[in-house]
Amino acid sequence: MKWWKYLAAALLLYVAVAGVLLPVPRRNILNETIRNLYFHVPMWFALTVVLAVSVGYAVAHLRTGKLLYDVWANEAAKVATLFGVLGILTGSLWARYTWGTWWTDDVRLNGAARALLVYGAYFVLRASLPDPQQRGRIAAVYNIFAFAAALSLLYVKPRLNDSLHPGAGGNPAFSKYDLDNAMRLVFYPAVIGWILVGAWLTQLGARLTLLRNQLDEQESA
Amino acid sequence: MNRNLPKPAPLLRRLPLLLLPLALFAACSVLAQAPGAASAAAPPAVEMADSLRADGKIWVVAGVFAIVMLGMLVYLLRLESKVGKLEKRMRNEE
Numbered sequence: 001m002k003w004w005k006y007l008a009a010a011l012l013l014y015v016a017v018a019g020v021l022l023p024v025p026r027r028n029i030l031n032e033t034i035r036n037l038y039f040h041v042p043m044w045f046a047l048t049v050v051l052a053v054s055v056g057y058a059v060a061h062l063r064t065g066k067l068l069y070d071v072w073a074n075e076a077a078k079v080a081t082l083f084g085v086l087g088i089l090t091g092s093l094w095a096r097y098t099w100g101t102w103w104t105d106d107v108r109l110n111g112a113a114r115a116l117l118v119y120g121a122y123f124v125l126r127a128s129l130p131d132p133q134q135r136g137r138i139a140a141v142y143n144i145f146a147f148a149a150a151l152s153l154l155y156v157k158p159r160l161n162d163s164l165h166p167g168a169g170g171n172p173a174f175s176k177y178d179l180d181n182a183m184r185l186v187f188y189p190a191v192i193g194w195i196l197v198g199a200w201l202t203q204l205g206a207r208l209t210l211l212r213n214q215l216d217e218q219e220s221a
Numbered sequence: 222m223n224r225n226l227p228k229p230a231p232l233l234r235r236l237p238l239l240l241l242p243l244a245l246f247a248a249c250s251v252l253a254q255a256p257g258a259a260s261a262a263a264p265p266a267v268e269m270a271d272s273l274r275a276d277g278k279i280w281v282v283a284g285v286f287a288i289v290m291l292g293m294l295v296y297l298l299r300l301e302s303k304v305g306k307l308e309k310r311m312r313n314e315e
Contacts, residue, residue: 013241017245018245033281039286082296089288201300
């Protein structure tokens with residue numbers, strides 16, 4: 001096992017313990033849920049990085065035609081979707097006990113849900129094409145558009161509208177939280193840890209798919 | 222066939238990783254109990270985390286953490302079963 005996987009495990013273990021025990025600013029309504037910053041927000045950071053990796057492999061596939069890159073792009077998109085689902089679920093639970101509702105008609109929330117649907121269509125599209133070369137090319141082109149859509153849905157549109165969510169309505173994400181230095185001590189390791197876990201899961205998925213493809217070839221030969 | 226399987230890491234190499242949570246927990250416990258860490262009100266007779274759980278919403282954090290861990294575990298378990306199926310196919314071929 002590579003060193004960065006140990007680093008990922010160590011960082012997340014640190015976050016699990018320090019995130020619950022280290023002191024945080026006292027805020028009305030938020031109370032201790034301010035600690036969710038350590039668990040909810042890194043999902044979206046990791047999602048963004050993994051999506052960038054996915055679109056990077058999509059471009060690499062278009063340039064070289066290598067099916068290996070298409071496999072990696074697909075696996076990265078899967079992991080990003082996992083992070084997106086977890087981000088939405090954790091955000092919804094957090095909203096229930098701070099805003100008083102599981103979901104509101106909010107640009108930030110709906111944008112995140114739409115971004116996930118865009119990637120849902122990516123998987124449907126990719127799975128519906130039987131020819132590997134054609135599948136790779138069309139999926140890669142769609143991936144590029146999906147990435148652009150996701151970035152604008154997640155990071156541009158919420159800032160142009162009013163929203164309950166921090167990081168929208170023109171506000172930088174952490175101004176309301178007063179992300180102080182004590183919180184940075186946990187928050188940044190959490191972000192790095194989840195990005196590494198994203199890389200880890202992507203790599204495992206790709207290795208598995210490549211092995212399965214090899215076996216398929218051997219069996220059909 | 223066994224030659225293809227990765228050797229398990231020796232216990233000594235894994236030991237630091239196993240000890241890490243313990244060390245962290247100890248360090249954070251000490252930090253949390255440092256004077257002035259969380260003692261604005263006078264402490265009740267037997268201090269437990271009761272009020273923390275009632276009004277502090279720490280259980281929402283526990284829920285969020287559980288969702289994240291559950292999601293990652295489900296993903297890992299699915300990978301695990303896929304690897305298992307592949308291994309079965311490998312064995313059938315040999």
